[in-house]
Structure formats: structure tokens, C-alpha cells
Amino acid sequence: MSDTTSDKKPEPGRPSESDVVVAAAPGAALTTATTVDTPAGPAHTIAPPPRQNLIIRDIMRGSVVTTILAIVLAMIVGGILIALTDPAVQKAAGYFFARPVDTLAAIWNAVWGAYSALFQGSIINFQATSFQQAILPLTSTLGFAAPLTAAALGVALAFRVGLFNIGAQGQMLIACAASALLTFNLGLPMILQLPITLIVGIIGGALWGGIVGVLKARTGAHEVIVTIMLNYIAFYLVSWMVRTPGMLQKPGTNQPISSPTPENAVFPALFGPQYPQLTWAFPVVLVATLFVWWLIERSSLGFRMRAVGENPNAARAAGISVPRMFVYAMLFAGGLAGLAGMIQIQSTITSGFDAGIHAGIGFDAITVALLGRSRAWGTLFAGLLFGALKAGSFTMQALQGIPVDIVLVVQSLIVLFIAAPPLIRAIFFLPKSEAEKTAKAVRKSTKKAARKEATA
Amino acid sequence: MKLELRGITKRFGSFTANDHIDVTVEPGEIHALLGENGAGKSTLMNVLYGLYQPEEGEILLDGVAHHFRGPGDAMNAGIGMVHQHFMLVPVFTVAENVMLGHEQTKALGSLDLAAARKHVRDVAQRFGFEVDPDATVGDLPVGVQQRVEIIKALSRDAKILVFDEPTAVLTPQETDELMMIMRQLRDEGTSIVFITHKLREVREVADRITVIRLGKVVGEASPTASNTELASMMVGRAVELTVHKDAPKVKATGGLEVRNLRVISPTGTVLVDNISFDVRPGEVLAVAGVQGNGQTELTEAIIGLHSGVTGTITLDGTELVGKSVRGVLDAGVGFVPEDRNEDGLVGAFSVAENLVLDRSSDKAFSSGGTINRGVLGDFAKARIAEFDIRAQGPQTPAGALSGGNQQKVVIARELSRDLKMLLASQPTRGVDVGSIEFIHKRIIETRDSGIPVLVVSTELDEVAALADRIVVMYRGGIVGIVPGDTPRDVLGLMMAGEQPEESAA
Numbered sequence: 001m002s003d004t005t006s007d008k009k010p011e012p013g014r015p016s017e018s019d020v021v022v023a024a025a026p027g028a029a030l031t032t033a034t035t036v037d038t039p040a041g042p043a044h045t046i047a048p049p050p051r052q053n054l055i056i057r058d059i060m061r062g063s064v065v066t067t068i069l070a071i072v073l074a075m076i077v078g079g080i081l082i083a084l085t086d087p088a089v090q091k092a093a094g095y096f097f098a099r100p101v102d103t104l105a106a107i108w109n110a111v112w113g114a115y116s117a118l119f120q121g122s123i124i125n126f127q128a129t130s131f132q133q134a135i136l137p138l139t140s141t142l143g144f145a146a147p148l149t150a151a152a153l154g155v156a157l158a159f160r161v162g163l164f165n166i167g168a169q170g171q172m173l174i175a176c177a178a179s180a181l182l183t184f185n186l187g188l189p190m191i192l193q194l195p196i197t198l199i200v201g202i203i204g205g206a207l208w209g210g211i212v213g214v215l216k217a218r219t220g221a222h223e224v225i226v227t228i229m230l231n232y233i234a235f236y237l238v239s240w241m242v243r244t245p246g247m248l249q250k251p252g253t254n255q256p257i258s259s260p261t262p263e264n265a266v267f268p269a270l271f272g273p274q275y276p277q278l279t280w281a282f283p284v285v286l287v288a289t290l291f292v293w294w295l296i297e298r299s300s301l302g303f304r305m306r307a308v309g310e311n312p313n314a315a316r317a318a319g320i321s322v323p324r325m326f327v328y329a330m331l332f333a334g335g336l337a338g339l340a341g342m343i344q345i346q347s348t349i350t351s352g353f354d355a356g357i358h359a360g361i362g363f364d365a366i367t368v369a370l371l372g373r374s375r376a377w378g379t380l381f382a383g384l385l386f387g388a389l390k391a392g393s394f395t396m397q398a399l400q401g402i403p404v405d406i407v408l409v410v411q412s413l414i415v416l417f418i419a420a421p422p423l424i425r426a427i428f429f430l431p432k433s434e435a436e437k438t439a440k441a442v443r444k445s446t447k448k449a450a451r452k453e454a455t456a
Numbered sequence: 457m458k459l460e461l462r463g464i465t466k467r468f469g470s471f472t473a474n475d476h477i478d479v480t481v482e483p484g485e486i487h488a489l490l491g492e493n494g495a496g497k498s499t500l501m502n503v504l505y506g507l508y509q510p511e512e513g514e515i516l517l518d519g520v521a522h523h524f525r526g527p528g529d530a531m532n533a534g535i536g537m538v539h540q541h542f543m544l545v546p547v548f549t550v551a552e553n554v555m556l557g558h559e560q561t562k563a564l565g566s567l568d569l570a571a572a573r574k575h576v577r578d579v580a581q582r583f584g585f586e587v588d589p590d591a592t593v594g595d596l597p598v599g600v601q602q603r604v605e606i607i608k609a610l611s612r613d614a615k616i617l618v619f620d621e622p623t624a625v626l627t628p629q630e631t632d633e634l635m636m637i638m639r640q641l642r643d644e645g646t647s648i649v650f651i652t653h654k655l656r657e658v659r660e661v662a663d664r665i666t667v668i669r670l671g672k673v674v675g676e677a678s679p680t681a682s683n684t685e686l687a688s689m690m691v692g693r694a695v696e697l698t699v700h701k702d703a704p705k706v707k708a709t710g711g712l713e714v715r716n717l718r719v720i721s722p723t724g725t726v727l728v729d730n731i732s733f734d735v736r737p738g739e740v741l742a743v744a745g746v747q748g749n750g751q752t753e754l755t756e757a758i759i760g761l762h763s764g765v766t767g768t769i770t771l772d773g774t775e776l777v778g779k780s781v782r783g784v785l786d787a788g789v790g791f792v793p794e795d796r797n798e799d800g801l802v803g804a805f806s807v808a809e810n811l812v813l814d815r816s817s818d819k820a821f822s823s824g825g826t827i828n829r830g831v832l833g834d835f836a837k838a839r840i841a842e843f844d845i846r847a848q849g850p851q852t853p854a855g856a857l858s859g860g861n862q863q864k865v866v867i868a869r870e871l872s873r874d875l876k877m878l879l880a881s882q883p884t885r886g887v888d889v890g891s892i893e894f895i896h897k898r899i900i901e902t903r904d905s906g907i908p909v910l911v912v913s914t915e916l917d918e919v920a921a922l923a924d925r926i927v928v929m930y931r932g933g934i935v936g937i938v939p940g941d942t943p944r945d946v947l948g949l950m951m952a953g954e955q956p957e958e959s960a961a
Contacts, residue, residue: 294826299825300816300817300825304816304817306802306805307805310802310804311802314799314801317791318781319780319781319782320816
């Protein structure tokens with residue numbers, strides 16, 4: 001099972017990607033609030049406009065449409081990039097004025113080729129001779145989506161409690177280390193070994209996340225700083241452990257790698273060995289999604305956590321312990337990231353791991369959580385989309401020679417566009433919100449007044 | 457300058473905030489715009505100030521139609537505004553604030569502070585008050601800050617001055633002084649638009665009154681009209697301004713006892729200074745005082761939101777100091793925070809969710825850790841009906857309600873618990889007259905059911921309407937505890953720190 005991203009051994013921190021996400025966050029937070037901002041007036045006096053009208057407006061302004069349009073727009077920009085970087089297009093553009101049709105044809109070929117390869121690599125392979133071959137890409141999408149979604153659920157849960165959890169990477173690594181240290185040598189039958197390994201890993205991740213919660217609750221330390229620093233600590237701790245005999249290093253070698261995951265602890269394939277990437281890890285992630293949905297939207301603990309996320313002052317005045325909610329949120333978030341780490345070593349790469357096992361999932365998770373608008377099911381869909389993009393990008397590279405990085409650019413663009421709903425609305429001529437209209441009018445007039453005064 | 461607003465109509469989507477409003481302000485008159493919160497006064501003034509573009513109608517100054525694209529246009533045309541929330545830079549000096557936005561410069565672009573200082577002194581002298589041009593605005597009392605706002609508006613040659621709820625933050629004495637200034641401005645020919653919902657002030661200072669209700673002008677009134685007449689015009693129905701209450705049936709023991717309470721900030725400032733008082737079952741004790749004299753900290757100390765509290769607070773013998781907020785609530789204290797948006801409600805949550813904000817772990821609403829949405833919905837519907845909360849339904853976000861209805865959500869939440877005491881801080885701030893009537897009635901009902909009620913309010917009208925006894929706070933201490941029928945002027949002087957004996961004399 002190839003994992004190209006982990007081969008690159010990204011350093012913890014990965015500034016470029018995390019920067020994009022940090023910049024995107026406030027905007028995303030703004031767009032999730034959907035209060036009706038009409039000037040205060042007794043509600044009963046407002047004659048309701050035609051219902052249909054309202055619904056259409058709501059949908060047009062709703063986050064779902066903005067999200068889909070953001071994806072479309074990102075794909076368009078991605079297409080432009082593909083065309084620009086394609087050698088055939090560049091060559092044809094050299095004699096554009098002589099035969100412009102050549103350039104256009106080359107652009108079409110490049111973009112169509114790329115996106116059909118992306119589709120074939122992630123959903124259904126048209127050229128396959130058997131059904132099994134045809135849907136193999138779909139199973140690999142689900143395989144990629146599983147750990148990403150799990151980690152993203154952790155990030156999303158923390159978001160809802162008002163915490164920016166950048167630490168999924170560290171939490172994943174500690175989960176792997178904890179389970180390898182404590183459970184790899186147990187030699188239990190599968191029915192015990194697999195769940196014990198999984199649970200120990202989840203607990204490891206939860207505790208690593210819990211540290212953040214406790215520090216934030218006790219000392220007010222900002223969770224962004226703490227999680228980033230804990231990422232470094234976890235990364236170098238695991239790097240050291242896999243180099244050190246008696247810790248995690250595979251006995252009898254001097255390679256910096258851990259022992260392979262015991263066979264009894266590996267998730268079996270869900271539909272048999274012909275679909276190796278789709279394992280029981282995926283149903284586990286579905287259960288996790290259901291759990292997070294229940295916890296956040298339906299449980300009384302989730303009610304308190306959301307209250308803290310939306311308005312900590314009111315939560316405090318209503319007798320909710322804000323520090324305790326921070327600790328709980330980070331325990332859950334860390335546990336979910338731990339689950340992602342365990343899927344990495346119990347399903348994706350079972351031949352032993354090193355500090356690169358997180359494969360950048362910890363940071364992609366932030367993007368996925370933002371795309372999923374921090375809702376459990378939204379995060380699941382976003383995770384599936386990103387899993388598909390990842391699965392398809394390899395085929396795209398193999399078939400069309402298009403660098404995998406294009407997909408990373410598209411992923412980043414999606415979130416960038418989502419963070420700027422006014423931009424999306426402007427591009428697609430969607431109705432503006434009242435607040436934006438007013439803001440624009442004020443901006444315009446103050447500018448004008450300033451100019452007038454400057455000339456006077 | 458004569459100001460005419462003709463047929464001003466401003467819509468927000470399907471909601472008409474101003475519906476063909478006509479107002480004429482003659483030169484040299486004080487024209488009061490009276491209306492409830494949400495009636496459309498502020499929208500109208502934002503149209504006048506160029507912040508909103510009206511859909512219909514025109515603005516005439518001395519008979520010439522003007523079109524304002526923004527506040528800059530309005531200012532150039534001679535309109536000045538004294539905002540409710542001051543538009544001042546706290547770290548700048550008075551002179552710097554006054555010149556901000558139209559700085560005069562000397563050679564090489566350096567600021568001509570001397571001119572600004574002179575201007576401040578000139579205006580202050582004209583109106584007979586003291587303002588140090590070099591004082592930092594953040595250090596000044598609010599009353600003086602407001603004067604800086606006035607000077608700022610006058611420095612741009614404002615011929616029409618709009619005062620938006622100017623007395624909300626002032627002591628009664630400062631209010632009187634402000635009215636003096638308003639009269640003097642009028643006598644010098646400035647037209648004044650005075651926006652308020654306080655009937656007493658309107659009758660005292662206004663030359664003409666226009667009443668606005670639900671975005672429409674409902675009529676003009678003369679300052680000789682009675683409070684009841686004005687209130688009925690504002691609300692559109694007969695309003696009882698005085699709360700009917702029988703003599704309190706006070707028990708001699710039990711209730712809330714506060715002894716030697718001190719609250720000290722983390723930086724060591726004494727916020728509440730060694731105060732003691734009782735609230736007995738069956739009485740309303742009102743804490744009066746100008747905003748920022750320790751009342752907020754007193755309520756926070758009782759509810760357990762403040763650390764650094766010494767002394768004792770007992771409720772029916774149970775010590776509250778040292779308990780968590782949860783513990784204090786469980787001891788039976790109902791808490792209405794002074795700022796509902798900040799501390800009382802989660803705006804993004806539905807009305808139903810806000811109604812159980814402090815009871816999420818209550819067995820009545822959850823089983824096995826899951827919130828019972830059916831029970832919650834029924835409970836919310838019942839409260840919405842009982843407290844006359846005007847919302848589209850239990851699922852409406854609380855942030856989308858009007859101020860009065862938001863406050864009713866908070867009151868409903870607290871009164872639906874099993875209380876041993878009610879602590880209500882500014883229970884009717886920013887609430888319309890109709891809701892004030894309702895909330896006051898509920899507070900008196902709570903008292904009559906034998907529950908001690910502590911009301912903190914900066915509004916003397918509210919204190920007078922509710923209180924059986926009044927505690928006046930000044931600079932963290934208690935100036936005196938006086939009967940509920942203490943005259944307004946005595947209370948006013950006590951709020952400025954004078955002892956009751958001297959005040960009464």
C-alpha cells in the first residue's frame with residue numbers, strides 16, 4: 001500500500017498549509033452564524049413574505065450552496081492551473097496566432113484528461129474489465145477518507161466548543177506510540193487484541209489532547225500555541241522512540257521504524273481481500289460520526305459544550321463550568337485524532353511506523369472540518385471528498401503526468417473560497433445579505449467624504 | 457436651520473422600519489422623537505445621518521433637498537450627532553478627539569493642537585462648564601465624555617444636533633446639566649433632535665414631541681401631555697405606568713443576608729467596600745446607583761462569578777460565598793444578568809435551548825445524557841405562552857428576537873425554576889414599555905409569593921416602581937438604606953455620594 005505523502009516526511013508545523021487554515025477560520029466562523037439580522041422590532045408585526053421566496057433565498061444564501069459553489073470554483077481554478085502547466089498546451093500556445101484551435105484543443109485535452117483521471121482514480125474506473133476492478137477506486141477513496149474523517153471530527157468537535165485544535169497530528173502520533181508500547185506484544189486473540197489496541201490508542205490520543213484542555217482551563221494558555229508545541233514534542237518523541245532499542249524500534253534491526261502491527265490487531269478488509277483498502281475501519285468511522293453527532297447535537301453534555309463555544313460568558317452565568325467543558329472537548333478531540341492514528345497503523349500501514357505516520361492528516365483534518373462546517377455529517381462528506389481527491393490524484397499523476405500538488409492547491413482553494421462567502425456570492429451573482437449592503441454603502445460614503453475633505 | 461424629513465421610508469427586506477415618516481424641526485427648537493425600542497427612531501436618525509439610504513422620501517434643510525451618501529455628507533451639511541455609545545478614542549486627549557477627522561495642520565503636516573485646545577476652551581466657556589483639553593478621554597467621567605461629544609459636533613459647525621438616548625449613562629444631576637446645555641444650544645439657534653423613551657425628560661425639555669410607533673408617526677404631542685397619555689401613544693394601548701402592589705408582607709427572618717462583603721479585583725482595586733444588608737422574604741430591595749459603582753460586582757459576588765470575595769452572603773442560612781455558580785443556582789438563586797446578550801443568552805441557540813440553559817443536566821430535560829427534545833419543546837411552548845414571548849416558535853434563534861422578548865426569555869428561564877431568591881440586574885434595560893410593564897408585574901408577583909427579590913437598577917423610575925427599600929451605592933460602598941418612597945431628588949444626591957441626612961435637609 002503506497003503512501004506518498006508519508007514518504008515526504010513533512011515536518012510538524014507545515015507552515016504553508018496551517019497558515020491557509022488559520023487565515024480561513026474567522027470567516028468560516030462568521031458564516032456559520034445564521035441569525036436573521038433585521039432591525040429589532042416586534043416579530044409579530046412583520047408580515048411574512050411569500051414562503052417560497054424565503055426558502056429560495058435561504059438556500060441561495062445557505063452554506064450548502066456556498067460550499068458546493070466553492071468546490072466548483074476551486075475545480076475551475078485547478079483546471080486553469082492544469083492547462084497552464086501542461087507541456088502540450090505550452091507548446092501549442094507558442095503558435096497560438098497561427099493555429100489557435102490547437103491551443104484550445106490542447107487545453108481541453110489536458111483539463112478533461114486530468115479530471116476524468118481524477119474521477120477514474122476515485123470513483124469508478126471505466127476502463128476496467130471486471131466489476132471488481134471498476135469499483136476498486138471507490139474503495140480506495142473510502143480507505144483514504146477513514147482516518148481523515150476521524151481526525152477531522154476531532155477538530156470539528158473542538159471548533160464547536162470554541163477551541164482551535166491544531167494538535168491532531170501530535171494526538172495521532174501519541175496514540176500510535178501508546179498502543180505500540182502497551183499492546184503490540186500482548187499476543188491476544190483477534191477479538192481482544194484488535195479492540196484493546198484501538199482503545200489504548202484512542203485513550204493515548206485523548207490524554208495528549210486533554211493536556212491542552214487542562215492547560216487552557218487552568219492557566220488560560222492559548223490552545224493554538226499549546227497544540228502546535230505538543231505536535232513538535234510528539235513528533236520528536238516518536239522519532240526518538242523508533243530509533244531507540246527497547247522503546248519502539250523493531251527488535252533486531254537498526255532501522256528507525258517500529259515493529260509491524262500484530263496481525264491480530266489489523267482491521268480485516270470489509271468485503272474481502274480484493275478490496276484491500278476498505279477495511280472495518282470505515283464502519284468504525286461511521287459509528288464515530290454518529291457518536292459525535294449525538295454528543296454535539298443531542299446530548300446534554302454537548303449542549304453545555306456548544307453553549308461554551310457560542311457564548312462562554314452566558315454559559316458561565318448559567319452555572320456551566322467553562323474550564324471543565326474545555327477539558328472534555330479536548331479529551332474527545334484527542335480521542336478522535338487517536339482513532340485516526342490507529343486507523344493509520346491498524347489499517348493503512350501495518351508494516352511498522354515512524355514519526356511520519358500522521359501523513360499530514362492532522363492538518364488536512366482542519367481543512368476537512370472547516371469544509372464540513374464543523375458538523376458531524378458535513379465533516380463526513382468533506383472527508384469523503386478529500387479522500388476521493390487523494391485517491392484520484394495518484395491516478396491523475398500516473399495517467400496524465402499531472403503533479404499531485406495540483407490537488408493540494410484545489411483543496412486549499414476550496415477552503416479559501418468557503419472562508420469568503422461574499423466573494424462566492426459576487427462571482428455567482430447570488431443575492432447579497434443586508435449587512436453586506438449596509439457595510440458597502442457606509443464604506444463607499446466614508447471614502448467619498450474623506451476624498452471631499454482632502455480636496456477642500 | 458430648519459430640518460424637514462418628508463415621507464421617509466426605509467425597508468429591510470420585507471420589514472419596513474420607517475413608513476412614510478414626516479418630521480419637521482424648526483430652527484431653535486428641541487424636538488423630541490419618542491418611541492419604544494425598535495419603533496424606528498434610530499433607523500430614522502441613521503437615514504438623516506447618511507448611514508442608511510431611504511427607499512423613498514427626502515431630507516430638506518432650510519427648504520433645500522439634500523441627499524446624504526454618508527456621515528461625511530451629513531456633517532458637511534451641518535448635522536451633528538451625539539451617539540448613545542460615544543464615538544471617542546479613549547487614549548486620546550479631549551483636544552485630539554475633537555480634531556479627529558478634520559485635523560488642522562501646520563507646516564510639514566504637524567497637527568495644530570493649539571487651535572483644537574483653544575476651540576475646546578471656547579466652547580466650554582460658552583456653556584459654562586469645565587473641560588480640560590489635555591485630559592485623556594478614558595479618564596473622564598461619562599458625563600464629561602458626553603460633553604466632549606457635543607463639543608466635537610459643534611466644532612464642525614453643526615446647526616442641527618441629534619442626541620441619541622443621551623441620558624442612559626448619566627446621573628440625575630448630570631441629566632439636569634445636559635438639559636441646561638440643550639436649552640442653551642436651542643436659545644443660540646441650534647435645532648435639536650432628542651431621541652428618547654424616557655417620558656419625564658421629554659416633558660421637561662422638549663418644545664414639541666413626535667411619537668413614533670412601529671415605524672410610523674402616530675402623532676404629535678405637547679410637553680404638557682401627561683405621562684400616561686404619552687405612554688399610551690407610544691405603546692398603542694393604555695399602559696399602567698405604576699405597578700400596582702400591595703404593602704409587602706415581609707418576614708423578619710430568613711432571606712438573603714450580606715455581611716461585610718468586600719470584592720477586590722485581581723489588580724487590587726476595591727470594587728465593593730465592606731457592605732452589609734438584608735433582603736427579607738416578601739420584599740423587593742432595590743440597589744440604586746450610577747452605573748459602575750460596584751453594583752455589577754455585587755451581583756457577580758452573590759452569584760459566584762467573582763473571585764476575591766470576602767465576607768459572608770447567606771441565603772436562608774446557607775453560605776453562598778465560595779460556592780460555584782452551579783452551587784449558587786442550585787441553592788435557589790434566580791439570576792437575571794445585567795447584559796442579556798453578554799451573560800444571559802446564547803444568541804445562536806434557539807429560544808427553547810435558552811430556556812433551559814442553566815438546567816441542561818436537570819433530570820426533567822434529559823435522560824441517559826440525551827436531551828429530551830419533546831419535553832423541551834413542550835416546556836418551551838408553555839413558557840412562550842406564559843410569558844408572552846413574541847417569537848415565531850421555540851426554534852427561533854434567541855438572537856433574532858427583539859430586546860424585550862429576549863429579556864422575557866431570561867426572566868422566564870429563571871422564574872420557572874424553584875427559587876428561594878431572585879436577583880435581577882437591570883431587568884428592563886433596553887426593553888420596550890409593554891414588556892417593562894409585564895416584567896415588573898412578574899417581579900412583584902415573585903415578591904408576593906414570599907421570595908426575597910434583589911433588583912439592581914440605574915433607572916430611578918424602575919427603582920421607584922419596584923422597591924420596598926432602596927440601597928444606594930456609590931464607589932463600592934453603601935451611602936444609605938432608605939424607604940421605597942424616598943423622593944427622587946434625595947436619591948439623586950445620594951447617588952452622587954451625599955449622605956441621606958444631608959440630602960434630605
